[in-house]
Amino acid sequence: MASPFPSPTVAWYMARMFLVRTFGIMAAVSLVLLVLSVLGESGHILAQPANGEAQVWRYAGLRAPQIISFFLPFSVLGGTVLTLITMNQNSEIIALKGAGLSAHQVLAPLLVASVGVAALSFAFNDRIVSRATATLNQWQAVDYGPLPIDRGDRTNVWVRDGDDLIEVDQLRGRGDAAQLGNVTDYDRDGGRLISLITAPHGVREGRGWRIFPARRFDVASGKVALYPALHIADGVRPAQFMVTTVDADGLSLRALRATIKNLSDAGRPTKALEGASWHKLSGPLSAVLMPLLGAVAAFGIARSGKLFVRAVAAMGLGFAYFVADNFALAMGSLGAYPPFLAAWAPFLLFFLIGEAVLIRSEE
Incomplete structure (x- = not known):
């Protein structure tokens, strides 16, 4: 029975290259965005008489998880395109194809690595980002002053x-x-x-x-x-x-679903929150789509002079997914789309597009 992967050595080489580039891009861009965010908010933070350098560092610590969570899917897309472009330029893709591997087998190491990134992203969002978001929103609501104690009133x-x-x-x-x-x-x-x-x-x-x-x-x-x-x-x-106002980004998946139940029992609308609940699952899984959407940069002869065009097309497909995802969520919040469809339709649509690109490359 044929293996769905290249040899273990090649699979580890490709996965390691993909992960290094992905997290390298994420670290570099997130650091730049965090510095810009701190510079933009430091004036508001220090406007409070009791605030000082410690509060600025606190803001940075609360803002960093949000930036990382937001940019991680883009980093996966960039890591995919850079990995495949490098392998294409070095004729490594041609060598793998010449050895009898299909396009799916070539991409298999990246797909498996992206599943790991998606699982890490979900755990990070659920355990760290939600708490940081809730705390930061409460802090910003009081203009970076002392946080009031919530006694349930x-x-x-x-x-x-x-x-x-x-x-x-x-x-x-x-x-x-x-x-x-x-x-x-x-x-x-x-x-x-x-x-x-x-x-x-x-x-x-x-x-x-x-x-x-x-x-x-x-x-x-x-x-x-x-x-x-x-x-x-x-x-x-x-x-x-x-339950009064609910910030879906500031709640874990389990807490959000419990809140939705309480709101539903209280007779309040929950469609937008249900869409956000489903998106807490479909959002991290966007990392699995990136190798499929970036595959257009992998196949084709680098000497044809169209490698840059292929890379731009791969990035364009990735960014089109994020545009469609945000549009569907907005339509779900307005009630135009059912919550499940708003969260999962862009993922399924671009999964089919990625598969079509891969099948086309086989031909």
């Missing part, structure tokens, strides 16, 4: 309970210790308002909430009834009250 929170809508003016505390202030329960049936229940206080009771002292206005009769306490919102969890 929220204001003007809305939650859906079946047909009912529940409005809470103020929420204090977390979990089962959460306390509601100025609660309004819009009791509805099929979209028709049945009654209006209000209370100044609310606490967790069993699977629902006890509000007290309660005042119930019956819409049909126009009568008002007073109660020492009422039990409402059976099945509404405290976490559903906690």
